[in-house]
Structure formats: structure tokens, C-alpha cells
Amino acid sequence: MCADGEAGQPYDVAPSGRRCPFPCPVQAQCLPAITRSLQLRVKAVRSVVSLLLAFACALGIGLASAWHLIAHGSPLTTGEIGPWSVWYAAGNPNADPYTKAYLARSGRLPITSTNALYYFASTDEDGEPLRAECVYRIEGVPLNAMWWSLALYDEAGNLIPNKAKRHAFNRADLMRRPDGTFQIRLAPTAEHGNWLPTGKPGGLKIILRIYGPYEPTSAVRGREIENSLPEILKVACP
Secondary structure (H helix, E strand, C coil), X not given: CCCCCCCCCCCCECCCCCECCCCCCCHHHHHHHHHHHHHHHHHHHHHHHHHHHHHHHHHHHHHHHHHHHHHHCCCCXXXXXXXXXXXXXXXXXXXXXXXXXXXXXXXXXXXXXXXXXXXXXXXXXXXXXXXXXXXXXXXXXXXXXXXXXXXXXXXXXXXXXXXXXXXXXXXXXXXXXXXXXXXXXXXXXXXXXXXXXXXXXXXXXXXXXXXXXCCCCHHHHHHHHHCCCCEEEEEECC
């Protein structure tokens, strides 16, 4: 209740400075103060909600950015050459966090070496995803390296089970043409020559590992190798 003689004062403040409690005998005089109090509370709630939304947006953008860098890298960590992508520090024990996270997520454990390059492909020369039910030919020229291998995986990054137990070809066991060039066939059924079975229908991934390139500098090495990367050409698809 308002104190004696205070209910008639404007708003809810009496001459003594005391606030008039609610409900007030003269509610019309108290309503402006109540309204003002509610407005202040609503404003405070809106400020808190705005801060929370801003924080959530910033967190979402940060997570999306980190996910993109882990999945695709950046110009500083990766390169794109036709269907091939390369993580330049994949074999480096001092690789950046994004490269390490990418390799950890993919389940691949590269040989630790600063003198190794790893190229990944999941599309053909036309940018179409590699499919196990299709037939592809990989056309390559001699790679200027001490040793290299080309391996085929399913879309989950697992070796593809097959009766021939063929999963990869390397510099030593690959059949070549007289001029040193080679062709590898990817197909669900047996093919002549260098054939890698593609297994059950689904996506495919190819990894080209190159160790000990002969060039003395990484810049020369990178240019030489990238100019010699095999082509991935679709032959047929049901």
C-alpha cells in the first residue's frame, strides 16, 4: 500500500522518495513507472539475447572455417593440379595443424619425411566423381623420383577387397610401354595389363605417393612432378 498522502503523487514516487509498491491504490499513477521498469527489463533481455546470437554466429563461422580448412586446405597448405590435390606438408613431422587434422580424419598415415609428396584424386579429368561401376584409364609418363606408388581406395579410404589382391602399382612392378609411359586400368571386371579392381559400386579415391624426387629444391621438385602427374580418363560408365 502507498503511504498516507503519497498515492496522489505523480508516477510512483512519493515526496519522501519512496517508490509506491504495486498494486497501488491509484494505479493510473503507478502504471508509467511499471511500464518503464518492464521496458528496461525487456531491453536488458534483448541485449543478452543479441550478445548470445552474436557469439553463436561467431562460433558457427569459426567452426565452418576450420572445417573447410581441414577438408580442403588453403593456398598455403594445398594445391590443385587437374583432378589431383596435394597437401604439401603431409609427410612433414612439423606439418601445420590443418594438415595433421586432415590426415587424422582421413585415417591415412603417411611416411614421415620432408622429401615426400602425396597427391589425392577423387574425380576424373572432367571433374566427375570417380565411381567403382565405371571404367577408367590412368595415363602417365615417367616420374622423376626414386620411388612412387599409385593406390586405389574406396570412398571411405579403405583398400578394396578383391581376389587378385591388387591394391596398388609402384615404380618397380608397373608394366610400361617402350617409351616409358604407362596405363593403369580401373574397372570392376578384369582388364589386360595394369588393372586395379574397383569393387562394389560406390566412390573411389586414388593416392599417388612420391618419395625422394631427384630435383635439388622443393620448388623445382614441385614443378617437375606436377607437370608429370597422370591423367585420369573415363572410358565407360553404365
